[in-house]
Amino acid sequence: MDDGKPSGPKTKWWSRPSTDRNRQAGPEDGAAATADVADAPGTAPAVPGGSTASRSGERPPRTTPDGDYTPAPPAAPVPPVAERGTHAPAAPEVASAPPVAEPHTHRAQPLHAPDEYSTPPYGGPGPWAPAPPVQRPVATPAHGTPVPPPYAGTDGHGTAAPLAATGPAPAGIGGEQRGEAWASPPPPHTVPQQHPAPQPPGQTPQQTSQWLRYDPWGAPGQPLSHPGPGQGADDIRPRKARRGTVLVGAALLALLAGGIGGGVGAYVERNGGLTTLELPQSGRDAGGRAPDSVAGIAASALPSVVTLHVNGSAESGTGTGFVLDDKGHILTNNHVVAPAGSNGDITVTFSGGESAAAEIVGKDSGYDLAVVKVTGVSGLTPLPLGNSDNVQVGDPVVAIGAPFDLSNTVTSGIISAKQRPITAGGEKGDGTDVSYVDALQTDAPINPGNSGGPLVDAEARVIGINSAIRAADSGSGLDGGQSGSIGLGFAIPINQGKRVAEELISTGKATHPVIGVTLDMEFTGDGAKVGGKAADGAAAVTEGGPADKAGIRSGDIITEVEGRRVHSGEELIVKIRAHRPGDRLDLVLTRGGKDLSMTLTLGSASGT
Numbered sequence: 001m002d003d004g005k006p007s008g009p010k011t012k013w014w015s016r017p018s019t020d021r022n023r024q025a026g027p028e029d030g031a032a033a034t035a036d037v038a039d040a041p042g043t044a045p046a047v048p049g050g051s052t053a054s055r056s057g058e059r060p061p062r063t064t065p066d067g068d069y070t071p072a073p074p075a076a077p078v079p080p081v082a083e084r085g086t087h088a089p090a091a092p093e094v095a096s097a098p099p100v101a102e103p104h105t106h107r108a109q110p111l112h113a114p115d116e117y118s119t120p121p122y123g124g125p126g127p128w129a130p131a132p133p134v135q136r137p138v139a140t141p142a143h144g145t146p147v148p149p150p151y152a153g154t155d156g157h158g159t160a161a162p163l164a165a166t167g168p169a170p171a172g173i174g175g176e177q178r179g180e181a182w183a184s185p186p187p188p189h190t191v192p193q194q195h196p197a198p199q200p201p202g203q204t205p206q207q208t209s210q211w212l213r214y215d216p217w218g219a220p221g222q223p224l225s226h227p228g229p230g231q232g233a234d235d236i237r238p239r240k241a242r243r244g245t246v247l248v249g250a251a252l253l254a255l256l257a258g259g260i261g262g263g264v265g266a267y268v269e270r271n272g273g274l275t276t277l278e279l280p281q282s283g284r285d286a287g288g289r290a291p292d293s294v295a296g297i298a299a300s301a302l303p304s305v306v307t308l309h310v311n312g313s314a315e316s317g318t319g320t321g322f323v324l325d326d327k328g329h330i331l332t333n334n335h336v337v338a339p340a341g342s343n344g345d346i347t348v349t350f351s352g353g354e355s356a357a358a359e360i361v362g363k364d365s366g367y368d369l370a371v372v373k374v375t376g377v378s379g380l381t382p383l384p385l386g387n388s389d390n391v392q393v394g395d396p397v398v399a400i401g402a403p404f405d406l407s408n409t410v411t412s413g414i415i416s417a418k419q420r421p422i423t424a425g426g427e428k429g430d431g432t433d434v435s436y437v438d439a440l441q442t443d444a445p446i447n448p449g450n451s452g453g454p455l456v457d458a459e460a461r462v463i464g465i466n467s468a469i470r471a472a473d474s475g476s477g478l479d480g481g482q483s484g485s486i487g488l489g490f491a492i493p494i495n496q497g498k499r500v501a502e503e504l505i506s507t508g509k510a511t512h513p514v515i516g517v518t519l520d521m522e523f524t525g526d527g528a529k530v531g532g533k534a535a536d537g538a539a540a541v542t543e544g545g546p547a548d549k550a551g552i553r554s555g556d557i558i559t560e561v562e563g564r565r566v567h568s569g570e571e572l573i574v575k576i577r578a579h580r581p582g583d584r585l586d587l588v589l590t591r592g593g594k595d596l597s598m599t600l601t602l603g604s605a606s607g608t
Contacts, residue, residue: 292458297398298410300460302351304383305453306330307402308358308372310337312344320401320453321348321372322383322462324501328374331501332452333467334363334435335425337370348374351408362504364607366512366577368424368435368467369497371504383454386461388493391415391440399444399466399489401453413444413489419564421574422490424468436570438578439490440464446489455491464491499580513581513602516545517552519569527557527590528572550600552589559595560588576602 289295304323308330310316319336323329330348337360340346346358356374363370395415403409420441425433442455446466455464470488503510518540523529530547531540532554540554541547552558559566561575562585579585581604589596 291460294398294410294412297456297458297460298400301383301398301400301454301456302408302410303381305351305400305408307349307405307407308332308336308452309347309349309405310340310344311346312339312341314341315339318402318405318449319451320449320466322452322454323380324371324505325382326380328377328380329361329501329505330358330372330374331465331497332370332372333465334365334368334370336452337363337372346372348372349407350377362508362510364500364504364510365425365433366435366607367492367496367500367510368437369465369492369500369504369510371501383456384461385494385498386457386459386463388440388463388495391418391457391463391493393417396458397442397444397463398456398460399442399446399450399453400456401446401450401466403447403449405449409450411445413442413487415440416443416488417441419578420490421571422468423570423574435467436573436577437467437490437492438496438574439467440493442489442491443487444489445485445487447484450489462494464494465497466491493578496578510607511581511604512607513576513579513583514545514605515547515552515576515585515600516542516603517547519572521569523557523569525557526567527559528566528569530554530556530558546600546603550587550598552587552598552600553591555591556596557590558587559590562586 289299291297291300301322306321306323308319308321310319317336317339319332321330321332321336324331337346340360346360347355348358349355354377356377358372358374361371361373393415397413397415399411399413401409418440420439422437422439424435424437440455440463442464444455446469450466453466454462455466457463466489468490469485470490471484472486500510518531518534520529520531530552533540541552558572561572564575566572566575576585579602581602583602585600585602587598587600589598
């Protein structure tokens with residue numbers, strides 16, 4: 001049934017051009033197409049001049065006698081389409097203008113025959129195809145701003161094609177043809193070049209809308225709104241060159257920054273900063289110290305303290321001494337000068353650094369004291385002597401010496417105890433080198449090398465001669481092989497040292513107080529036991545001696561001396577040597593389980 005639709009054969013919208021693409025359209029093809037269109041139902045009648053108006057309001061394409069294809073001029077823009085649901089007003093019918101003679105142009109043969117219905121995808125948009133996507137044109141530039149020519153796409157070979165000017169389309173376009181109001185798209189991608197369509201005389205070319213400039217078969221990477229030629233290899237080479245220049249500049253900048261940073265770092269390391277750093281510090285004072293301070297005591301006593309270097313045939317040693325008078329007499333320990341023997345060398349170095357040779361004046365192993373003398377030295381400052389009987393436990397003291405040959409070393413402490421019986425020496429094994437001292441105990445650090453140095457009170461007066469320490473490893477004595485101080489130092493009381501020094505300077509020998517008995521040193525009980533016989537087989541109590549006169553017998557145990565308890569034979573010797581010969585002593589002894597009290601006068605014996 002004929003429902004008003006064309007009944008003749010027509011191209012499907014999804015169809016493709018036939019394979020005979022190279023066949024040129026002849027006059028009969030154009031006539032047949034014209035006849036089909038004219039006879040088809042619903043087609044527009046022919047207009048004067050022999051031309052037929054197509055359904056879309058465009059002039060059908062025309063084939064020239066030489067076979068070239070001439071496209072129809074583009075249609076004029078139509079009024080805007082009304083929104084969906086509203087009826088657009090019908091455009092007034094305008095009489096078709098007489099055909100204008102078109103110049104003969106040579107065109108490339110299209111790949112397919114023209115589609116009078118403009119059926120997608122080869123024709124323009126139609127009622128069966130969706131409208132092209134909406135693309136908004138760029139904003140209008142300000143007045144006077146130069147505008148580059150619009151991009152017109154490419155010819156399929158990557159070469160930009162010139163922009164085709166459009167003019168008004170022939171009249172007679174109906175308002176109901178909503179889907180056919182768009183201009184024809186560019187030619188197929190096989191057309192090598194696109195030429196602008198001729199314009200009727202008296203009309204100016206108009207720029208096409210922005211979306212018409214899109215060419216899907218153009219060179220890749222071409223933006224819709226990018227004007228000008230495509231971007232090819234010629235555009236990439238300068239960019240690479242610029243990139244290399246940027247890299248070289250960045251490298252030079254990095255080298256410059258590294259050099260500057262290295263220089264700044266070296267300057268900071270050598271000079272301690274970019275600016276001079278000065279920490280707050282108090283100014284210099286007058287240097288005065290209180291006389292009873294450690295600094296004041298040291299300043300007063302150091303000029304009188306000396307260091308002794310002793311060299312003998314078998315051994316050598318270092319010790320300390322102090323000046324007794326302006327004649328050059330120096331008091332020290334016997335064990336300090338003992339390595340010199342009978343022909344050794346002794347060198348005395350003063351606190352100021354001056355040195356002088358010295359010789360032994362006298363020595364005594366029982367008291368562990370010796371006196372040496374320097375000659376040819378003037379300006380000596382004797383160190384004042386104090387009284388050891390006035391010393392109290394807890395009094396501050398200062399020890400001065402040369403521990404481990406470190407001259408002018410000052411340490412301080414207090415008196416820890418008094419009348420501490422100690423024995424030192426005994427390396428010979430016969431007891432002749434053993435010293436018995438009723439010592440002052442101090443916690444002032446004393447080390448090997450301090451031997452013979454002064455122990456002074458708060459007024460810089462000598463109250464003792466440093467002689468022994470109690471080491472943690474073994475026994476006592478200030479031998480070089482012993483360890484350092486553990487806070488147990490012992491000094492000979494200066495009262496005893498003064499008496500012995502006077503005797504040594506006067507006679508070269510010292511005298512020892514004795515009671516005239518031989519003690520049993522193997523006794524383990526409490527007290528000092530009088531022996532049975534002497535070492536040479538003689539009687540233990542010397543006939544006519546102080547003990548014999550007092551009535552002491554062999555086997556008696558002496559338990560007290562001057563009211564102080566005695567626990568061993570060594571303690572009895574220490575107590576006796578703390579006195580002078582001729583002093584009277586009160587004794588308490590035990591005989592047959594009974595306690596007896598006796599008084600005797602001390603005798604005298606020559607020291608060694």
